[in-house]
Amino acid sequence: EVQLVQSGAEVKKPGESLKISCKGSGYRFSSYWIGWVRQMPGKGLEWMGIIYPGDSDTIYSPSFEGQVTISADTSISTAYLQWSSLKASDTAMYYCVRRPSGTKDYYGMDVWGQGTTVTVSS
């Protein structure tokens, strides 16, 4: 079974760093893009960026460029989303997604992780 399993909920203080993870299984991890999608409380979905684990090619949404770092480790089939200094406005649910290779999101995001809740509060 193809699945993405994300790390557990996090509660952090403003200014702290954080790295959440997403482990893929049931498919060749290095051959599919892995992305991250944010959902702030009561709001819609926002695409943050994607990485191709095979060569680490990374594309960020302009809204998130410089705010987060997306990375991947093919040896353990795991992708990461990290912050160096969290803000209260980073409080949200974060989903990792799998995207088949293809022109400009042709196939969409076909597998979703269960989500990781990040709460940033003093």
Next chain:
Amino acid sequence: QSVLTQPPSASGTPGQKVTISCSGSSSNIGSNTVNWYQHLPGTAPKLLIYANDLRASGVPDRFSASKSGTSASLAISGLQSEDEADYYCAAWDDSLSGHVVFGGGTKVTVL
């Protein structure tokens, strides 16, 4: 403010047909394919439609979609109670370095 525009809500009674619109521009829907996602309460979103009108694996044929110019639409025929969810359109946007943009989402209520 989302790049793609969807109505915030839509509703229908069981068995009815509901249609959701998604409006974009030449840099996204006008030049790329549209995907649709269903987000049921308390679950992760799920791919419903990809490449404008192709149903993802396991999606019933009650769900259909189309695209014309810079707009797209999702139709749910034979509405069922389990269809009550948020629906999002998404497309690649060629502006800047290229990225995916979502609509703001449409809450479908089954009356």
